[in-house]
Amino acid sequence: SSSGGFGEEVDYTITGIDAGAGIMSQTDQAIEDYNLSNWNLQASSGAAMTSALGDAIANEEPIIVTGWTPHWKFAEYDLKYLEDPEGSYGDGDDIHTVVRQGLEEDLPGAYQFLDQFQWEASNMEEIMVEIQDGTEPAEAAAAWVDENEDMVSEWTDGVEEVDGEAIELVYVAWDSEIASxxxxxxxxxxxxxxxxxxxxEAGPMFAAVADGEADGMVSGWFPNTHASQMEEYGDSYEDLGPNLEGAITxxxxxxxxxxxxxxxxES
Ligand code: PBE
Known part of the structure; x- marks a missing residue:
């Protein structure tokens, strides 16, 4: 193992994100699995994590963050995942679309489109990079949709247009989910x-769809990252399956x- 003294250099701190994120529970598990009880997982936000990462890299300082793919940070910086021989983070996820019960009857067109929505990490990363470069998320999304007509027309194939029916989607301010x-x-x-x-926040996002207060979300990282939310709410919502395969934490x-x-x- 390393004699680099990283523990001391980073104050035995792992720079985390919002406390409700699945990756924070996985990191608590890693701290247990690798006997790192003297390490501290610092909760913050996705934005604070990437800002700390950018500052550390500008100064060539050491830093350890909770990270995930798809994410723009891999296009912006030279980064690597630490190997996880204990499997604390599982072996990856697919990102699922989850809707409230009854959506198919109430808003069949929206349901059909959400069911057909499916893309790849590289697609999601294109729009994440645009947003990171300063474009407003809604504006970046509109431009991405304009530029990807072929893919979008597959998602909307056979879907009828409506006249102003209300629909509410819930999400957490993770860069990947802001984009999708x-x-x-x-x-x-x-x-x-x-x-x-x-x-x-993550818990309320799942609860809102499970309770039928919101119509849907495209942010379910199954089966690993959101294992506990799946367990708690899985009987109350409808899982429309993966919209993106091969996500990593x-x-x-x-x-x-x-x-x-x-x-x-080092511990
Ligand atoms: N993430 C991005 C989330 C899911 C999407 C990996 C930060 C989480 O840890 O819950």
Whole structure:
């Protein structure tokens, strides 16, 4: 294992995101699995995490963050996942679309589109990079939808337009979900829906769809990252299956750090 003294250099701190995120529970699990009880997982937000990451890289300082793919940070910086031989983060997820019960009867067109919505990590990353470069999410989504007519027309194949019916999608302010939710919202707007996008914490996002207070979400990381939410709410919502395959969570560090595995973090 490492003699680099990273623990001391980073104050035995892993820079995390919002406390309700699944990756925070996975990291608590990693701290247990790798006997890192003297390490501290610092809760913050997705934005604070990427800002700390950018500052550390500008100064070539060490930093360890909770990271995930798809994410613009891999296009912006040279980063690597730490190996996870204990499997604390599971072996990846698919991102699922989840809707409230009764949506198919109430808003069949929206239901059909949400069921047909499906893209790849590289698609999601294109719009994430635009938003990171400073374009407003709704504007970036509108431009992405315009530029990807072929894919969007597959999602909306056979879907009838409506005249201002209300639909509410819920999401958490994770960069990946800001991108996907805005794209889906833009397509629904183009189909004639009156769309509301409501930003919540992770638990309330699942609860809102399970209770039928919101119509749907495109942010279910199954089966690993959101295992506990699946367990708690899975009987009360309808899972429309993956909209993106091959998502990853883990601990991420800059390439210049001389460390390869979570096992190398000294306790
Ligand atoms: N994430 C992005 C979320 C799911 C989407 C990996 C930060 C989480 O940890 O819950």
């Amino acid at each position: 939710t805005n794209v889906v919202g833009e397509v629904l707007t183009d189909l004639g829906y009156d769309v509301t996008l409501t930003q919540l 883990g601990l991420v560090v800059p390439e210049y750090m001389d460390i390869e595995s979570i096992e190398d973090l």
